[in-house]
Amino acid sequence: MARYHVSATVNGDDVEFLCEPEQTLLDVLRDELHLTGTKEGCASGDCGACSVMIDGRLVCSCLVMGAEVGDREIETIEGMADGEQLHPLQQKFLDYAALQCGYCTPGILIAAKALLERNPDPTETEARFWLAGNLCRCTGYDKIMRAVMDTAAEMRGE
Amino acid sequence: MASDRVNWNGSDVITMRYEAPETMEAAVELLSSDEGARVLAGGTDLLVQLRAEMIEPSLVVDVKRIAAMREITKENDGIRVGAAVAGAELGEHEEFKATWPGVLEAFELIGSTQIQGRATMGGNLCNASPAADSVPAMIAAGATATILGPGGQRDVPVEDIAIGPGQTSLDKGELVTSFFFPKPAARTGDAYLRFIPRTEMDIAVVGAGICLTLDDSDICKAARVSLGAVAARALVVDEAADALIGTPVDEAALAKLAEAASAAAKPIDDKRGTKEFRIQVMGVMARRTAEIALARAKAN
Numbered sequence: 001m002a003r004y005h006v007s008a009t010v011n012g013d014d015v016e017f018l019c020e021p022e023q024t025l026l027d028v029l030r031d032e033l034h035l036t037g038t039k040e041g042c043a044s045g046d047c048g049a050c051s052v053m054i055d056g057r058l059v060c061s062c063l064v065m066g067a068e069v070g071d072r073e074i075e076t077i078e079g080m081a082d083g084e085q086l087h088p089l090q091q092k093f094l095d096y097a098a099l100q101c102g103y104c105t106p107g108i109l110i111a112a113k114a115l116l117e118r119n120p121d122p123t124e125t126e127a128r129f130w131l132a133g134n135l136c137r138c139t140g141y142d143k144i145m146r147a148v149m150d151t152a153a154e155m156r157g158e
Numbered sequence: 159m160a161s162d163r164v165n166w167n168g169s170d171v172i173t174m175r176y177e178a179p180e181t182m183e184a185a186v187e188l189l190s191s192d193e194g195a196r197v198l199a200g201g202t203d204l205l206v207q208l209r210a211e212m213i214e215p216s217l218v219v220d221v222k223r224i225a226a227m228r229e230i231t232k233e234n235d236g237i238r239v240g241a242a243v244a245g246a247e248l249g250e251h252e253e254f255k256a257t258w259p260g261v262l263e264a265f266e267l268i269g270s271t272q273i274q275g276r277a278t279m280g281g282n283l284c285n286a287s288p289a290a291d292s293v294p295a296m297i298a299a300g301a302t303a304t305i306l307g308p309g310g311q312r313d314v315p316v317e318d319i320a321i322g323p324g325q326t327s328l329d330k331g332e333l334v335t336s337f338f339f340p341k342p343a344a345r346t347g348d349a350y351l352r353f354i355p356r357t358e359m360d361i362a363v364v365g366a367g368i369c370l371t372l373d374d375s376d377i378c379k380a381a382r383v384s385l386g387a388v389a390a391r392a393l394v395v396d397e398a399a400d401a402l403i404g405t406p407v408d409e410a411a412l413a414k415l416a417e418a419a420s421a422a423a424k425p426i427d428d429k430r431g432t433k434e435f436r437i438q439v440m441g442v443m444a445r446r447t448a449e450i451a452l453a454r455a456k457a458n
Contacts, residue, residue: 002173002175002176004176021174021175021176021218022174022208024205043209044206044209044210045202045205045206045269045270045272045273046359048270048272051272054275057244057246057275057276058271058272058275059272059275059276060272060273060276062205062209063200063201063202063205063206063272063273063276064201064205064276065176065198065201065205065218065220067176067178067220068176068178068198068201068220068222070178111271111272114271115271129358130271131271132270132271132357132358132359133269133270133271133272133273133359134270
């Protein structure tokens with residue numbers, strides 16, 4: 001059985017792993033690299049719980065083969081806080097209680113961070129469309145949106 | 159060859175090989191070498207099908223390491239878009255956005271932001287879903303697909319690639335490498351609209367791609383109309399285009415367009431919509447799409 005030797009960067013660290021061709025990047029992150037912050041929801045690209053960044057693009061890690069990511073730069077939820085210092089989005093999600101069960105939260109934080117890096121001043125409509133691929137089955141969307149919009153304002157210094 | 163390992167759901171795992179060639183020629187050689195080979199571009203359909211065990215390829219050929227398939231290049235008489243360019247990448251190309259807003263809006267309707275980070279037009283075409291959003295828009299734009307295979311290279315109109323659900327006209331070992339969008343005549347506008355029962359994140363119940371060109375006195379002198387999700391493949395409907403040509407795209411012409419679009423629709427009944435509903439809405443969407451294309455043509 002062929003196993004693929006892959007070297008990539010995860011949250012700025014060089015990593016190497018062996019993976020089967022059937023393993024997705026999500027499987028690799030969780031089972032090989034033990035970065036279990038990235039969650040598996042639907043495993044078919046519908047729910048966004050497994051969102052990560054690859055070379056600066058927001059993607060579902062369940063729709064990426066582990067073998068594909070050689071030399072790619074991957075960012076996961078584990079890289080979001082700076083040591084003990086939470087990212088402003090993480091802090092606002094706590095302040096607003098923008099989570100219930102929390103399963104969708106890592107994916108939403110990654111997706112929201114990607115939005116604010118690209119567009120520091122989104123309208124609520126833009127933010128809702130951007131996050132339309134992140135499902136929260138506790139239906140906490142209103143608090144999530146308030147947390148994202150308030151973080152954006154704070155990061156703009158308003 | 160079945161292995162002794164078992165999959166997450168207890169089924170046998172078929173040995174699957176992964177290759178990421180760096181040239182189109184190497185990709186074609188790999189695809190030709192293995193009956194069970196599948197192309198991996200954005201993976202947004204392939205990985206779902208793998209997971210659902212709808213397919214069990216023995217070889218997956220990842221084409222994203224082929225630089226030419228990820229480039230958008232300006233040529234003298236048009237723009238060439240690599241078949242493995244992701245939606246998010248095409249959306250950042252200002253010239254393409256300005257030239258083919260209808261194609262771009264169709265492509266960008268596919269899935270979420272996450273899906274847009276990976277999904278490709280080559281994949282959308284070759285997955286051959288009758289409801290593929292980018293396909294009617296590409297057909298309306300008059301795009302051609304460049305195909306490389308063991309027998310060499312050929313250019314084929316986009317409408318000739320998908321032949322039925324999940325089926326293409328590609329021969330063994332052939333790979334769609336890029337799409338060519340000819341430089342539009344002055345005063346040309348294109349548009350794509352689909353009907354879905356919600357705002358976003360859904361599959362077209364019907365879709366319409368229309369591209370039209372006006373003369374100096376605002377009379378439509380050329381038009382292409384393509385309809386999606388109302389037949390086994392995206393349709394090119396000359397009768398619908400003829401309803402616009404020679405007219406100022408006024409109410410009478412739009413009514414004839416709607417009638418021709420509904421007449422051409424041969425949809426199925428399914429959970430997304432009944433046959434009768436699809437036929438009726440096809441006409442409505444064609445008319446609305448033409449109105450957007452008209453406004454864009456006047457602005458160009």
